[in-house]
Structure formats: C-alpha cells, structure tokens
Amino acid sequence: MDDAIIEDDDLSLGRKSVIPGEGFFVPDSLEESHEEEAAAEALDGASVAVVADPDADGLACVALLRELYGDEPPAEPAVGDEAAGEEDETDPDTPVDVAEEAPGRVSRDVALIPAGPHDLEEGIEYVAEYGAAGIDLFVCDLCPDRYEYVESELEAAVETADSVRWFDHHQWDDAVAEQVRAAGVELVVGDSDEECTADVALRSLDHEFPERFAELAAVTRDHDLWIREDPRSDDLADFSYWSDPGEYVDVVMRHGPDLPEETLAFVEERRVEKQALIDRAVSRADMREVGPWTVGVTYGRCSQNEVAEALREQGADASVVVKPAGSASIRGTDAFERCHEVARQVNGGGHPKAAGCKPDIYDDMLDYANHWTTRGAVTKQVILDAFRTLVPENGESEEIPEPTEEDAEE
Known part of the structure; x- marks a missing residue:
C-alpha cells in the first residue's frame, strides 16, 4: 500500500475525522512483533517491571515506582542553555538528587511495558518470558474482564517474579479479584468514585514521596474521575496522549503536574486540531x-x-x-x-x-x-x-x- 494513502499529514480535517489513523493499517502481527522486541529490550537488565496503561493515570504510577526505586530521569538542560545536558544548579527545574534525598537507596532499572485492556495478557507474558528471575512486577491501571484472559500469563509471571503487585481502581468482578489474589498477587483496588490508580499506588507504596508526586496523583485524579476542577489535569491528559510514554514519565518525575513552558506550548499547538475534531x-x-x-x-x-x-x-x-x-x-x-x-x-x-x-x-x-x-x-x-x-x-x-x-x- 502506498504510504501516502494512510498518512495523516495531507488529509483534510473532514476526512481525518472519519477514518482511523495510520497505525490502524499496520497488521497486528507486525505491531506485536515490534512491541515484543521493545519489551525484551526494556526488560534486559531490569529488576523492576511495570505493565501499565500508557495514559496519564498509568504513567503516573510508573513515575512513582521509578522514584521509589531510585531511577532518575535523564539530565535536562536549563531553558536557554546552548550546551545540551549542561545543568544550571540554580534552576528550580534541575533534577532532584535522589541519592541526596534518600541516602542508601540503590538505583534499579524500572522497565515500562505499555499495555491496554486488550493486550494486558501480552504485557504480562513479556515479563514472564524476558524478565530476569526474581524481578519485581507491578501491574497498574488495568483490569481483566475474566481471569481466563490472563491466567496462564499471570501464573508464568508469578513463577518468574519475586513479587507481583497490582494497583487499580476499575470495577473488578469479585471472582476475578479472588482468582488473581489466589495466584499469588497482592491486589489493591481503589474506589473508582474516589481514587485513580495513582492514588492507590501512592498510598500502597511504603515510601515518603516528595510533595510533587502527591500533587501529581491529585491532579491525575481530577481528570481520570472527570472532576475537572484543576486546569492542569487536561494538560496532563493531553500530554500523555501526544507524547511517548517514557518522555511523559521523565517530565512528570521532574515537574509533577506543573508542566514546563515548552511542554505546554507543544500541547497548545496540538489542541487547535483537537478542538476542530x-x-x-x-x-x-x-x-x-x-x-x-x-x-x-x-x-x-x-x-x-x-x-x-x-x-x-x-x-x-x-x-x-x-x-x-x-x-x-x-x-x-x-x-x-x-x-x-x-x-x-x-x-x-x-x-x-x-x-x-x-x-x-x-x-x-x-x-x-x-x-x-x-x-x-x-x-x-x-x-x-x-x-x-x-x-x-x-x-x-x-x-x-x-x-x-x-x-x-x-
């Protein structure tokens, strides 16, 4: 197929509104192959794996876990610096020194495996297949409709992992929740009317997080529960949708819910077309x-x-x-x-x-x-x-x- 037929760039808004994006036309087998390669690469050498929905709520959980395990985001140059990677020690957005903030913590690579509701089992399977023995597995912001959908993959992951913890806030069937726990998983499900999954993770993880992470969970909840009292929550939701999951996690680890100016400018630019659609x-x-x-x-x-x-x-x-x-x-x-x-x-x-x-x-x-x-x-x-x-x-x-x-x- 000619790439030009499915590319979005030259489509009118009218046509773009009624047909799928170009990713729809990529065969599932090819997409799954790429996802498997990416998962294997991410899990290589990692001692923690997070299978998470790559929306703002799931990715906030990833940020919490990377903070917990001492994974710092890449160095970010101060705005206006010509030399990439040159940090300004007076810049309030300079990354927090994790070792200084929590002496004695050992940095461990935290691998993100993005997964939606329809490919949850694949995400867990990748950890079982490519994760190191003794890895710690977290599943965040995902809920299986039936235990059979994840049964064999979850049992294999429990065999591989040292621990499996699952944080969520969706409506769980009682029987499914019981079966997941019986498989050896520590499952914590929050009240979907009161908490987002980031709230659940924040209260479940035994760690004193910096205030920006508690604020990140609160603003994420504002959008995820459709409260919409904090204008920053729409910024988070839109940025998580338009950015690479890893990029989103890096930014919110640094800034919490207060996105930097260049990120907000990017979001505002994309919103023009969003509003038209x-x-x-x-x-x-x-x-x-x-x-x-x-x-x-x-x-x-x-x-x-x-x-x-x-x-x-x-x-x-x-x-x-x-x-x-x-x-x-x-x-x-x-x-x-x-x-x-x-x-x-x-x-x-x-x-x-x-x-x-x-x-x-x-x-x-x-x-x-x-x-x-x-x-x-x-x-x-x-x-x-x-x-x-x-x-x-x-x-x-x-x-x-x-x-x-x-x-x-x-």
Whole structure:
C-alpha cells in the first residue's frame, strides 16, 4: 500500500475525522512483533517491571515506582542553555538528587511495558518470558474482564517474579479479584468514585514521596474521575496522549503536574486540531431516548471526554462516541452510572461513568469500509441495544439514521 494513502499529514480535517489513523493499517502481527522486541529490550537488565496503561493515570504510577526505586530521569538542560545536558544548579527545574534525598537507596532499572485492556495478557507474558528471575512486577491501571484472559500469563509471571503487585481502581468482578489474589498477587483496588490508580499506588507504596508526586496523583485524579476542577489535569491528559510514554514519565518525575513552558506550548499547538475534531463529532451527534435516559450518539476520531461533556450540556444522560477504528467510548453522568454494564455486553468494561468497548462485529475490511461510510451505524445500534437491555420491556429498537449529505461530503 502506498504510504501516502494512510498518512495523516495531507488529509483534510473532514476526512481525518472519519477514518482511523495510520497505525490502524499496520497488521497486528507486525505491531506485536515490534512491541515484543521493545519489551525484551526494556526488560534486559531490569529488576523492576511495570505493565501499565500508557495514559496519564498509568504513567503516573510508573513515575512513582521509578522514584521509589531510585531511577532518575535523564539530565535536562536549563531553558536557554546552548550546551545540551549542561545543568544550571540554580534552576528550580534541575533534577532532584535522589541519592541526596534518600541516602542508601540503590538505583534499579524500572522497565515500562505499555499495555491496554486488550493486550494486558501480552504485557504480562513479556515479563514472564524476558524478565530476569526474581524481578519485581507491578501491574497498574488495568483490569481483566475474566481471569481466563490472563491466567496462564499471570501464573508464568508469578513463577518468574519475586513479587507481583497490582494497583487499580476499575470495577473488578469479585471472582476475578479472588482468582488473581489466589495466584499469588497482592491486589489493591481503589474506589473508582474516589481514587485513580495513582492514588492507590501512592498510598500502597511504603515510601515518603516528595510533595510533587502527591500533587501529581491529585491532579491525575481530577481528570481520570472527570472532576475537572484543576486546569492542569487536561494538560496532563493531553500530554500523555501526544507524547511517548517514557518522555511523559521523565517530565512528570521532574515537574509533577506543573508542566514546563515548552511542554505546554507543544500541547497548545496540538489542541487547535483537537478542538476542530471535537467540533465535528459534536455537530454530527444524535440524541436517542432509551427508557428513562437520553443518550447522545456520535462518530469520529476525537477526544471522547470533551465530546461527552458537550453532549451532556445538550441534555445527554449518557454519551456514546464511536471511533473509526471500531471501538467506542461510553460516558455517563449523575443521571446514568451504568456505563460498565453497557460495555460488558459488547466486549468491554470500565467504570460506572466511563467505559470502553469494541463490539466483535468486524470480520473483514468490507465490514470496516461499511463502518466508515455509514459513520459507525452498526456499532451504534449494537451499543444502543446494550443500553436497552438495562430497561426491561422498553419496546423495539430505534433505527440509526443513514449518513447525512454533509457527512457524505466529508
């Protein structure tokens, strides 16, 4: 395939909004091969491994663990220094001297293995296969829907590791939690209405962290629980999305939630396009009445949280944002706190007010072609049907409208 066909740089916003990013078109086998090579390299010589969701919450846990084990971020030149790597001792952003702050601590390499909900088992498997005997394993901000999904990989990792600790705040099935603990894992699950995973890790790790790490957890919680009282939380969320996971960890280890000016400038530049994609998704949204709830349903490559907030302001009790890659985000409000129940019916899971899923309805590229040209019509219908199962005898399903002429022009 000609690279130019899938590259984003020359696409209009209208087209970019309705088709997946170029990473979608990379075969899973090739992507998994690259991920495995990267994991093997990261684990080479490491004595601590962290399998974490590479969002702001999961990466905040990585920052906490690297601080705990004495891993310092790379030297950062002071702003304005011409000589790369030349540190200004008077610069307040100069890295903290870990050895001076905590005498006697031994630095140990902490390997980050990024993993999402659908490749959690692979992340754990990499540690079992490439991690050194006696490694300490942490799993952060991830929750298996069924124990069988991670059973063999987790048991192998427990055999390899000296200890396995798991921090999370999602809605766990009691039986799954019991099985994970029975496998030899120290599992700590926080209240998803009160804590993010960084909060859980902060209170579970026996260490006196510098104040910036406690503040990092608090600001991360502000976004992850959709409190949105601290403007810095959106900065963290956006930076974690647009940056390399390792780069994000390095920056927040230094600065906590107060990102440096050059990072904020980068984020602001990227937000121009982000807002344009949000506006397009909001403009094509429909409101559906499902039992006692109004559900806003839309489609597009966009930031789902901001779209959901806009639909809430328009009267939606819950929102469904279907993505061009086939997945969907489900967001609730105080009037609807059952998002995880909807998601579990369509190959997903999450929190009462925030969940994700990817219906198992894509058999070949023709199904995806139909998905793009109809703006996710089948996926929308499947998820709305999952809402209806929560309302006994609610009546017949509503039909999803065909794409509008405006959509077709995009």
